[in-house]
Amino acid sequence: MITWNEFLLFSLPAVALWASGALLAWKQKRNTAILLTLAGTVVFAAFIAGLWIGLERPPLRTMGETRLWYSFFMPVAGIITYWRWRFKWVLSFSTVMSVVFVCINLFKPEIHSKALMPALQSPWFAPHVIVYMFAYAIMGAALLAALWMLYSKSSREMAMTDNLVNIGLAFITIGMLFGAVWAKDAWGHYWSWDPKETWAAATWFIYLLYVHQRHAYPLKHKAALWLLVVGFVCLQMCWWGINYLPSAQGASIHTYNLN
Secondary structure: OOOHHHHHHHHHHHHHHHHHHHHHHHOOOHHHHHHHHHHHHHHHHHHHHHHHHHHOOOOOOOHHHHHHHHHHHHHHHHHHHHHHHOOOHHHHHHHHHHHHHHHHHHHOOOOOOOOOOHHHHOOOHHHHHHHHHHHHHHHHHHHHHHHHHHHHOOOOOHHHHHHHHHHHHHHHHHHHHHHHHHHHHHHOOOOOOOHHHHHHHHHHHHHHHHHHHHHHOOOOHHHHHHHHHHHHHHHHHHHOHHHHOHHHOOOOOOOHHHO
16 A cells, blocks of 8 residues: 655656656657656656555645645646647756655655545545646746746747646636535535635636736737736645635635645
8 A cells, every 4th residue: 555655765766757858858859858757757646546545535635735746747737848849948847846846745745644524525626626736737837938038038938838828727717617516515605705715716817817918918928927927926825825824714614734
């Protein structure tokens, strides 16, 4: 049975494969880079699957478990971006982001019991969180591209960023819809303006504003890029920041992951 104790045995080879893929991308060995990154992702996925079986529940309850999914989806986003737009630096950045979250989980795994509170036993729980974590990874890739362009004062990657945001926004929207159905099933209402729901709505509107800004003012790249920075900050508040807001303490139905 796989537990958090085996995390290092899976994460180290996964990180090594991701790093090798990123290195080979810079050496123009594109197919090998993609294969190695995929191999690392499969190794990491094997740990998630084994942990799921060992816990007898989806590993999605705690911050440590959601970080696990983010570490998994960042290389996925990197592969998609590198395969489609061929930017060599993408795999390096996605690897670094994954390694950061892997390291956080090594030092703070947040091990919890197998039990899920009744509200989390809904069939909508796993799809809602998984879809959101994939969207977060895609928006993370978009943020990396935005920071690169702000630093380099280049707009060469704008088309890639537009596509990433379109994909990420679609998944955020799906995640919100899944969450609304789950809330109706668990608490009797689709939306309650809970602190997390409020930040989720703010995040969605910021990325929607980016889409409209790009259509209305396609040459104002800098303003659009800063919207991605603001959007990602809101996304972080939606993901984990609300756990530390006074307004959420004891009142938010979304702070169960701290128990």
